[in-house]
Structures are given as C-alpha cells and as structure tokens.
Amino acid sequence: xxxxxxxxxxxxxxxxxxxxxxxxxxxxxxxxxxxxxxxxxxxxxxxxxxxxxxxxxxxxxxxxxxxxxxxxxxxxxxxxxxxxxxxxxxxxxxxxxxxxxxxxxxxxxxxxxxxxxxxxxxxxxxxxxxxxxxxxxxxxxxxxxxxxxxxxxxxxxxxxxxxxxxxxxxxxxxxxxxxxxxxxxxxxxxxxxxxxxxxxxxxxxxxxxxxxxxxxxxxxxxxxxxxxxxxxxxxxxxxxxxxxxxxxxxxxxxxxxxxxxxxxxxxxxxxxxxxxxxxxxxxxxxxxxxxxxxxxxxxxxxxxxxxxxxxxxxxxxxxxxxxxxxxxxxxxxxxxxxxxxxxxxxxxxxxxxxxxxxxxxxxxxxxxxxxxxxxxxxxxxxxxxxxxxxxxxxxxxxxxxxxxxxxxxxxxxxxxxxxxxxxxxxxxxxxxxxxxxxxxxxxxxxxxxxxxxxxxxxxxxxxxxxxxxxxxxxxxxxxxxxxxxxxxxxxxxxxxxxxxxxxxxxxxxxxxxxxx
Numbered sequence: 001x002x003x004x005x006x007x008x009x010x011x012x013x014x015x016x017x018x019x020x021x022x023x024x025x026x027x028x029x030x031x032x033x034x035x036x037x038x039x040x041x042x043x044x045x046x047x048x049x050x051x052x053x054x055x056x057x058x059x060x061x062x063x064x065x066x067x068x069x070x071x072x073x074x075x076x077x078x079x080x081x082x083x084x085x086x087x088x089x090x091x092x093x094x095x096x097x098x099x100x101x102x103x104x105x106x107x108x109x110x111x112x113x114x115x116x117x118x119x120x121x122x123x124x125x126x127x128x129x130x131x132x133x134x135x136x137x138x139x140x141x142x143x144x145x146x147x148x149x150x151x152x153x154x155x156x157x158x159x160x161x162x163x164x165x166x167x168x169x170x171x172x173x174x175x176x177x178x179x180x181x182x183x184x185x186x187x188x189x190x191x192x193x194x195x196x197x198x199x200x201x202x203x204x205x206x207x208x209x210x211x212x213x214x215x216x217x218x219x220x221x222x223x224x225x226x227x228x229x230x231x232x233x234x235x236x237x238x239x240x241x242x243x244x245x246x247x248x249x250x251x252x253x254x255x256x257x258x259x260x261x262x263x264x265x266x267x268x269x270x271x272x273x274x275x276x277x278x279x280x281x282x283x284x285x286x287x288x289x290x291x292x293x294x295x296x297x298x299x300x301x302x303x304x305x306x307x308x309x310x311x312x313x314x315x316x317x318x319x320x321x322x323x324x325x326x327x328x329x330x331x332x333x334x335x336x337x338x339x340x341x342x343x344x345x346x347x348x349x350x351x352x353x354x355x356x357x358x359x360x361x362x363x364x365x366x367x368x369x370x371x372x373x374x375x376x377x378x379x380x381x382x383x384x385x386x387x388x389x390x391x392x393x394x395x396x397x398x399x400x401x402x403x404x405x406x407x408x409x410x411x412x413x414x415x416x417x418x419x420x421x422x423x424x425x426x427x428x429x430x431x432x433x434x435x436x437x438x439x440x441x442x443x444x445x446x447x448x449x450x451x452x453x454x455x456x457x458x459x460x461x462x463x464x465x466x467x468x469x470x471x472x473x474x475x476x477x478x479x480x481x482x483x484x485x486x487x488x489x490x491x492x493x494x495x496x497x498x499x500x501x502x503x504x505x506x507x508x509x510x511x512x513x514x515x516x
Contacts, residue, residue, distance in 0.1 A: 030044060048066060098300060098307050111307050153330065174439050175442035219426075272320040406423065
C-alpha cells in the first residue's frame with residue numbers, strides 16, 4: 001500500500017501540462033534518435049543534457065525529459081534494425097536476426113508492430129518492477145558499510161562488459177582510464193593537487209557533464225567529419241519501403257505472447273545487475289527463446305518470436321537498470337550512467353536516502369515512465385512511416401545541430417571557455433577510443449564512481465586501522481566480491497556463444513550494399 005500511495009503522489013507530480021509535454025517531446029525525440037543508426041540512447045541522453053540545462057528545467061521535469069528520451073530510444077532502435085539490417089545500438093543487434101528477414105518477406109509492418117507491443121510490455125512491466133523493487137533495495141542498502149560499497153563498485157566495473165563484451169581487456173583498460181580521470185584535482189584528504197600539471201582550472205577535477213558530452217556527442221561529430229562525403233545508407237535503401245500489412249494476425253499474437261512474458265522477466269533481471277544493461281537482456285532473451293522454440297530452425301529466417309523476445313528483453317532491461325541507479329547510486333547501464341551524472345549535476349544524490357529526501361523527484365519520475373510507455377505505444381505504431389523517413393535525412397544536417405547543442409549547452413552550464421576546450425579533448429579521446437573499439441561506458445562510470453570508490457576505500461581503511469582484510473570481512477562483501485570475479489571471468493569463457501561482432505555503421509552499410 002505504501003508503494004501505491006507513493007505512486008499516486010508521483011502521478012500528482014507528473015500529471016502537469018509541462019511534464020506531459022516534456023514526456024511527449026522526449027518520447028518523440030528519443031524514437032528518432034534510436035532509429036538513427038549509431039546514436040542510441042546513451043548518445044541521445046548525453047546530447048540533450050545541455051539542452052535541459054539551457055532551458056533551465058528543474059530536477060523533476062529535466063529527468064522526465066531525459067528518461068523519456070531513454071525509453072523512446074530503446075523503442076526506436078528497432079526501426080533501422082528491421083528495415084535496414086543496421087542496429088541503432090548494441091541491444092538492437094539481436095532484433096536484426098529475424099526482423100530484417102521478416103521485412104524481406106514483405107512483413108515489415110507486422111515486425112514493427114510486434115516489436116512495438118513487445119517493447120511496451122517489457123517497459124511497462126519493468127516500470128512496475130522498479131516501483132516495487134527499488135524501495136526494498138533501499139532497505140537492504142542500510143546493510144552496506146564502506147567495505148560493502150567498495151565491493152559493490154568493483155562489481156559494477158567487473159560486470160561492465162557482460163556476455164556481450166567483445167574484449168574484457170579493453171573494458172578493463174577503459175575503466176582504469178576513467179578512474180584515472182576521476183583522480184584529477186585536489187585530494188580531498190590531504191589537500192594535495194593530483195594530475196593537474198599546474199593548471200588551476202583542474203583543481204576542482206573534471207566536470208563529468210563535460211566528459212560525457214565530449215565522449216558521446218562530440219566524438220560522433222568527429223566520426224562524421226572523418227567520413228564526410230560518404231552516404232550513411234546504400235542507395236537501394238533510400239527507396240520507398242514496402243511495409244505490407246501493419247497489424248499481425250491473432251495467431252501471431254498468440255505465438256509471441258509467452259516469449260514476450262519470459263523475455264520481460266529475463267530482461268528485467270539482467271538490467272538490475274550493475275553494469276549489465278540492455279545488451280545482456282536482449283542476448284539472453286533471444287538465446288532462451290531460441291533454445292525453447294527453435295525446433296524447426298525458424299529463428300534467423302523471419303520468426304516473429306525472434307523479434308518479440310529481444311525487444312521485450314532489452315526494454316525490460318532498460319527499466320531494470322534504473323533500479324540500482326536510484327536505490328544504490330550504481331548505474332545499471334551506460335545510459336543510466338549518463339542519467340546519474342544528470343542527477344549529481346542537479347545536486348541530487350541517488351542512493352538509500354533518495355526516496356526519503358527527494359520523494360517527489362523519484363516517484364514523479366516513476367509515474368512519468370508509466371505515462372511515457374503509453375505515449376510511446378500510441379506514437380510508434382501509427383507514426384512509424386514518419387520515423388522511417390527520418391532515416392533518409394543526411395547526417396550532414398544532423399551533426400552540426402549536435403555540435404551546436406553541445407557547445408551552447410556546456411557553455412551555458414559553466415560559462416567557461418576552458419570547459420569547452422576540455423570537452424573538445426574528450427571528444428577527440430572518444431573518437432580515438434571508438435576507432436580502437438574501446439568501450440566508452442567504463443570510462444564514464446570511472447569518472448562518475450571513482451571519487452566515491454576512493455572515499456569508501458579510505459573510510460574502510462581508516463575504520464580498520466589499515467587492515468585490508470576488512471574489505472572481505474562480512475558475508476555481504478564476500479558475496480559481492482565473488483559475483484565480481486564471476487562476472488568478469490564468465491564472459492571470457494562463454495562470450496563466443498552469445499556475442500555478434502559489432503561493426504561501425506558505415507562498414508555495415510557498405511557490406512549490405514555489397515550484398516553480404
């Protein structure tokens with residue numbers, strides 16, 4: 001009853017004209033961002049953070065806008081996956097396996113509708129899971145001391161790659177780089193400057209918003225500059241798409257009903273794991289359904305269940321990833337790491353006290369997620385033709401807008417030209433890392449969690465008078481360390497059974513054009 005009462009208070013916060021308008025705008029923009037190959041929810045939220053600050057939005061409306069973009073981008077990722085065989089982001093990779101074959105058979109409309117329904121069910125159920133599970137996790141968080149929090153942060157870093165990781169060594173390098181960046185500034189305990197190289201502007205450390213916008217948004221601009229003059233899509237994809245029937249038959253709906261339910265549960269559990277995120281939910285959901293239902297070897301040849309499962313899984317994981325972020329302050333995915341930065345920038349600290357100190361923010365956000373899910377269902381099916389046409393907009397018109405929003409937004413936040421230079425440096429760093437196929441999310445999580453990780457480690461050492469065994473003294477910390485070790489080593493052994501090699505979007509397009 002407490003949950004329902006708090007949720008009712010949240011709807012009282014969310015059901016204002018301003019918040020409803022922001023949710024609608026966020027859903028619309030998020031779907032477009034998700035449909036554009038290569039952007040994805042992390043980039044979309046990072047691009048719009050400066051815009052939220054430029055508009056001067058308070059905490060709750062700003063979070064409603066960005067989480068609506070998050071959910072919308074998860075919905076939108078299926079459009080280019082099904083119609084073009086180009087995943088909008090990594091969680092949408094599995095949707096291409098059966099979605100594109102359905103489109104080739106003249107069932108693009110059915111595939112898009114099934115994916116929309118599966119996305120709605122996954123997101124809606126995950127939002128209920130968030131409302132029920134997060135307050136319970138807050139009660140468990142009271143058992144956490146400094147040693148347990150340090151182990152929890154190690155778990156988040158260890159599971160960053162998950163089974164979808166292509167290279168655990170590169171993920172570990174990226175996490176170490178992020179932690180090194182977090183060390184820049186004045187040591188809070190000794191007052192000694194670290195890694196500042198005599199530059200007084202670095203005494204306060206690196207602003208994580210500057211780092212995020214540079215790594216995600218500006219690096220995308222640099223990649224566009226590198227590939228200038230090249231078309232994003234092959235010529236034969238620029239013609240009118242034949243959707244076929246839009247509504248699936250009752251037999252198809254019955255066929256996909258249980259896969260959607262199973263994948264929702266699997267996806268939500270994968271999302272709750274710190275660092276796992278939507279990719280793991282999508283991979284596990286598809287793998288489970290293929291194991292259960294692929295007796296006739298129809299998966300990979302246009303089976304509707306192969307579309308419903310990963311879409312329900314990745315959207316449920318998107319909601320599940322919000323649970324550890326809100327309850328423990330540990331991001332469950334790359335996009336929630338960006339949202340965590342937004343909360344910190346608004347002087348709101350996620351964790352056990354969030355539900356007590358800022359109930360209007362957290363419950364207003366959860367209520368807005370329910371509203372956004374309904375908006376997305378109503379937007380996505382009838383307006384799919386409009387979203388498809390967005391795919392035909394040349395990138396040369398989109399990237400200048402991304403650059404403008406990034407520079408104006410960051411300057412509006414800090415008023416410092418030095419921060420603009422730092423953002424450019426991080427943009428170049430992001431471009432280099434992406435060229436080397438080094439994941440960006442561990443860098444961001446290192447920047448975000450590095451200081452808290454150091455503080456909890458030092459606090460545990462102070463309490464124990466320098467005794468390192470305190471980090472493994474409680475059953476809870478031992479369990480977290482065991483999960484961290486298993487989470488890092490297990491993907492090395494089994495990743496080849498789940499992962500699909502990723503390629504830059506221009507390479508994907510070139511291979512499709514060549515008929516591969």
